[in-house]
Amino acid sequence: AQKVTQAQTEISVVEKEDVTLDCVYETRDTTYYLFWYKQPPSGELVFLIRRNSFDEQNEISGRYSWNFQKSTSSFNFTITASQVVDSAVYFCALSGTPYGGSQGNLIFGKGTKLSVKP
Amino acid sequence: DADVTQTPRNRITKTGKRIMLECSQTKGHDRMYWYRQDPGLGLRLIYYSFDVKDINKGEISDGYSVSRQAQAKFSLSLESAIPNQTALYFCATSDVGGRDEQYFGPGTRLTVT
Numbered sequence: 001a002q003k004v005t006q007a008q009t010e011i012s013v014v015e016k017e018d019v020t021l022d023c024v025y026e027t028r029d030t031t032y033y034l035f036w037y038k039q040p041p042s043g044e045l046v047f048l049i050r051r052n053s054f055d056e057q058n059e060i061s062g063r064y065s066w067n068f069q070k071s072t073s074s075f076n077f078t079i080t081a082s083q084v085v086d087s088a089v090y091f092c093a094l095s096g097t098p099y100g101g102s103q104g105n106l107i108f109g110k111g112t113k114l115s116v117k118p
Numbered sequence: 119d120a121d122v123t124q125t126p127r128n129r130i131t132k133t134g135k136r137i138m139l140e141c142s143q144t145k146g147h148d149r150m151y152w153y154r155q156d157p158g159l160g161l162r163l164i165y166y167s168f169d170v171k172d173i174n175k176g177e178i179s180d181g182y183s184v185s186r187q188a189q190a191k192f193s194l195s196l197e198s199a200i201p202n203q204t205a206l207y208f209c210a211t212s213d214v215g216g217r218d219e220q221y222f223g224p225g226t227r228l229t230v231t
Contacts, residue, residue: 033216033217035219043206043225043227044222044224044225045208045210045222045225047219047220050217050219052217091161095215095216096216097216097217098214098215098216100216103166103174103215104149104212104214104215104216104218105151105176105215106161106163106220108160108161108162109160110158110159111158111160
């Protein structure tokens, strides 16, 4: 069975601090995909990144970076120099291929609520 | 215009009432999904549909039913609403699934009193 664990329920930082959101996953699939979504206080879900299981390159997009490590089954998300606008709930999610047991559906972690204070 | 729309955006209803939440998409995707979000529990899959004739139960389908009226429309019904169905409901679409990101609607906040 697939599972995503986001052990940090809530994190509070002061603006300009760096913060890392942890995500640990479990799957028996050899091909799988990992995602991060952001849910700001307004409630919508915003796609941030997708990574497939064969691509362990870290990715950087502005102040955001992602560290994918298959050896530890982790896909952690770091925000550098956090800003108040980064305050949101962040979800990590996992899917397999459409032809596997999960039928390509997303399995979400429970989310980490990040509060960035000025 | 938004790619995925949901109506209503907010609804308050009483225990025992039947209620329908509607979802429309303009992405041209075959796959559509209904999720429920509760505080601290993340998003849980209620039903999903691969096309008009292929509908499947998700993790928490009890108390819910769905209808896929067309490729673009996927409705969720609560036949007899109960208070623990109070939640934020999201509709989503994707192309093939797996590698493809899901596009989410804005959500429907449902309160059952």
